[in-house]
Amino acid sequence: MDTVSAFGLDIGATKTSGVAVGDDGDVLAEVREPTELGPAGLLRTAARVVERLTELGGRGPCGAIGVGVPGLVDVERGVVEHAVNLGLNGDRLRLAAVLGEQLGRPVLVENDVNAATLGAAEVTGATDLAYVSIGTGLAAGLLLDGRLRRGHDGAAGEIGHMPVDPAGSRCTCGQRGCLETIASGSALAASWPSDGTPPAQALFAAARTGDPAALVERDRFAGAVAGAVRLLALTVNVETVVLGGGVAQLGEALRVAVADALREQAAASSFLTALDLPGRVRVLPAGVPVAALGAALVGRSRA
Numbered sequence: 535m536d537t538v539s540a541f542g543l544d545i546g547a548t549k550t551s552g553v554a555v556g557d558d559g560d561v562l563a564e565v566r567e568p569t570e571l572g573p574a575g576l577l578r579t580a581a582r583v584v585e586r587l588t589e590l591g592g593r594g595p596c597g598a599i600g601v602g603v604p605g606l607v608d609v610e611r612g613v614v615e616h617a618v619n620l621g622l623n624g625d626r627l628r629l630a631a632v633l634g635e636q637l638g639r640p641v642l643v644e645n646d647v648n649a650a651t652l653g654a655a656e657v658t659g660a661t662d663l664a665y666v667s668i669g670t671g672l673a674a675g676l677l678l679d680g681r682l683r684r685g686h687d688g689a690a691g692e693i694g695h696m697p698v699d700p701a702g703s704r705c706t707c708g709q710r711g712c713l714e715t716i717a718s719g720s721a722l723a724a725s726w727p728s729d730g731t732p733p734a735q736a737l738f739a740a741a742r743t744g745d746p747a748a749l750v751e752r753d754r755f756a757g758a759v760a761g762a763v764r765l766l767a768l769t770v771n772v773e774t775v776v777l778g779g780g781v782a783q784l785g786e787a788l789r790v791a792v793a794d795a796l797r798e799q800a801a802a803s804s805f806l807t808a809l810d811l812p813g814r815v816r817v818l819p820a821g822v823p824v825a826a827l828g829a830a831l832v833g834r835s836r837a
């Protein structure tokens with residue numbers, strides 16, 4: 535095995551991924567553990583993942599361990615808030631300080647979508663990009679000229695809560711008709727229920743057979759994802775938009791559907807056509823743990 539230069543963790547609501555990364559950014563080892571919720575559970579989970587990485591990859595680097603978590607993250611203080619899905623209801627978790635003390639080495643914390651954005655940049659080679667995470671919800675990370683844009687409140691890229699349909703359904707955030715109510719895994723689960731198969735896979739498979747209802751739903755979904763791409767291209771004008779998250783396991787089928795929708799949206803606009811948005815969209819290769827990878831890069835860069 536090549537020399538391990540960094541460990542990165544991605545703490546999710548159901549599972550926590552950890553990677554050991556080599557000097558060239560290659561993932562040398564990967565582990566997954568079910569996440570125990572609540573402050574104490576999260577710390578136990580993180581410690582277990584680091585222990586398993588150490589078993590696989592040796593003690594690894596002497597530097598910091600990077601950790602990606604959902605919610606509002608104060609990067610400087612290493613504090614996580616508003617991570618309701620992790621069982622941190624109203625808690626301010628001093629994750630960097632407490633975990634760091636427990637592990638006996640420095641810990642750096644980053645929002646999970648931002649960490650995934652750094653991972654997506656590493657995987658694609660792009661340095662000016664928006665990373666669109668299409669999972670349970672919809673959110674984007676922004677790496678502008680090689681620098682993360684977190685925003686004044688750490689809320690940059692929360693495009694899932696951009697209302698696009700005044701008559702749309704109520705969103706979990708309290709507004710109506712947010713992009714996330716159409717362009718997310720949970721929206722697909724509601725509009726195209728399936729048992730066993732992930733809804734996105736089931737919907738796209740049905741659309742491939744020519745099922746008229748599936749075609750309508752797929753085009754509505756792809757149109758909303760294309761809307762997210764257009765929004766990002768017109769606000770921060772990034773060179774590349776990378777689609778990731780659970781729904782992006784669709785791979786090339788997702789890229790094609792979104793590119794087609796972008797072409798259709800630009801049909802009457804020479805301005806949009808000139809921006810060539812279909813040509814800027816990429817989909818992450820399946821199975822790459824980008825958030826954990828990005829977290830490892832965070833740890834390494836600030837070690």
Ligand SMILES: [Zn+2]
Nearest residue numbers: 695705707712
């Ligand atoms: Zn919303």
